[in-house]
Amino acid sequence: MGEVDFKSIVRANSELARIQDIDILLERILLEARKMVNADAGSIYAKQAKEEDATEADKLLIKYAQNDTLQKTLPPGQKQVYSRFYVPINEKSISGYCAFMRKIVNIPDMYDIDSSAPYSFNSSFDKLTGYKTVSSLTFPLVAEEQLLGVIQVLNKKDKDGNVIPFSGDDEIVLTNFASNATAAMQRAYLTRAMILRMVRMSELRDPAETGNHVNRVAGYAVEIYDRWAYKRNVREEEREHFRDILRIGAMLHDVGKVAISDAILKKPGRLTEEEFAVIKNHTLHGANLFEGTVSPIDRLAMDIAFTHHENWDGTGYPGWVDPVTFAPIKTDESGKPLGKKGAEIPFAGRIVAIADVFDALGSKRVYKEAWGEDQVLEEIRKMSGTKFDPELVEVFFETLPVIQSIKKLYSEGD
Numbered sequence: 001m002g003e004v005d006f007k008s009i010v011r012a013n014s015e016l017a018r019i020q021d022i023d024i025l026l027e028r029i030l031l032e033a034r035k036m037v038n039a040d041a042g043s044i045y046a047k048q049a050k051e052e053d054a055t056e057a058d059k060l061l062i063k064y065a066q067n068d069t070l071q072k073t074l075p076p077g078q079k080q081v082y083s084r085f086y087v088p089i090n091e092k093s094i095s096g097y098c099a100f101m102r103k104i105v106n107i108p109d110m111y112d113i114d115s116s117a118p119y120s121f122n123s124s125f126d127k128l129t130g131y132k133t134v135s136s137l138t139f140p141l142v143a144e145e146q147l148l149g150v151i152q153v154l155n156k157k158d159k160d161g162n163v164i165p166f167s168g169d170d171e172i173v174l175t176n177f178a179s180n181a182t183a184a185m186q187r188a189y190l191t192r193a194m195i196l197r198m199v200r201m202s203e204l205r206d207p208a209e210t211g212n213h214v215n216r217v218a219g220y221a222v223e224i225y226d227r228w229a230y231k232r233n234v235r236e237e238e239r240e241h242f243r244d245i246l247r248i249g250a251m252l253h254d255v256g257k258v259a260i261s262d263a264i265l266k267k268p269g270r271l272t273e274e275e276f277a278v279i280k281n282h283t284l285h286g287a288n289l290f291e292g293t294v295s296p297i298d299r300l301a302m303d304i305a306f307t308h309h310e311n312w313d314g315t316g317y318p319g320w321v322d323p324v325t326f327a328p329i330k331t332d333e334s335g336k337p338l339g340k341k342g343a344e345i346p347f348a349g350r351i352v353a354i355a356d357v358f359d360a361l362g363s364k365r366v367y368k369e370a371w372g373e374d375q376v377l378e379e380i381r382k383m384s385g386t387k388f389d390p391e392l393v394e395v396f397f398e399t400l401p402v403i404q405s406i407k408k409l410y411s412e413g414d
């Protein structure tokens, strides 16, 4: 790098502080780290804590991988799909070693690693993709003695595009960056923990509303939005901001279920019309939780909780109702509230509607078995223009490979 661009470091740090969702943040941290040292590719791993199995050692879970060279081989706007994998925290792999020793590992050539090193390079990714990994710099993300994760940047490029080794300056720049990144991560983990605590409260009521379900729905919603925004040429800063608040808002779509009684939510078999009417009110209870708040996240969470069961053709619920008093605002001749339709339904509500139904149909519920994916997709297609915004259904299908990889990512335990 020679001359360190301090301005860009300061800018990156202040922007990280603005991101609230941990997943959006990790993706951005990786991008900034790569930019700072001009790395062609890289991955970010987050440490997973020991779960029920106390004998299992801590491990790293890959969260994001980026690769400019491979990205260029894809159609514009298409995202790379990568699979979930774990790396044990031990000396055998480079990222495992970095996490284990909590020290930076700078390797000029992955295919020529010193034979005295305890780790070796796993070339399976190169073999699979045809990519040639040469230089790498792997550094730990540590805050207050706690290991949060590891970043590995690959193939530093000089100004002519040749791959060169990472320098001592790069090590200093990224060590400094890591301390700011981990501060932002700690904050985002706190936010995530708080959201999951709220989700767990509604999960006590409705066992279908699990952490995995909300993570999947939020993940799908973000991808649908992002593809839509790409097609509409939305500026990247605006895209990132909306992804950030959408991910959190979408996780809370059914939080209003905290107010519905177990007797109804956990009832196996068919509900009476009155019981179903009570369940429908979870939209209003949810909206109520955020009523009167002004932050963009709260506004969006309110829109989503309120309108994720509205239908594009106006046949959904709760329709034109005041979320505080539950009083109808616009009614048909019989006095029933009119459904919101088309663009009357907030954009985020329309997105989450597709994500939620896609996930619910593909999952087992007390009253039904999980559908096969072909059947689910056929159903989504069928409901384009009636239940769902047709433009968003189109976008959903365009981003299906990424959606399927998210489904796998959050499939443990159900």
Ligand SMILES: [Fe+2]
Pocket: 253, 254, 282, 308, 309
């Ligand atoms: Fe719902």
Ligand SMILES: [Fe+2]
Pocket: 209, 213, 217, 253, 254, 356
């Ligand atoms: Fe849901």
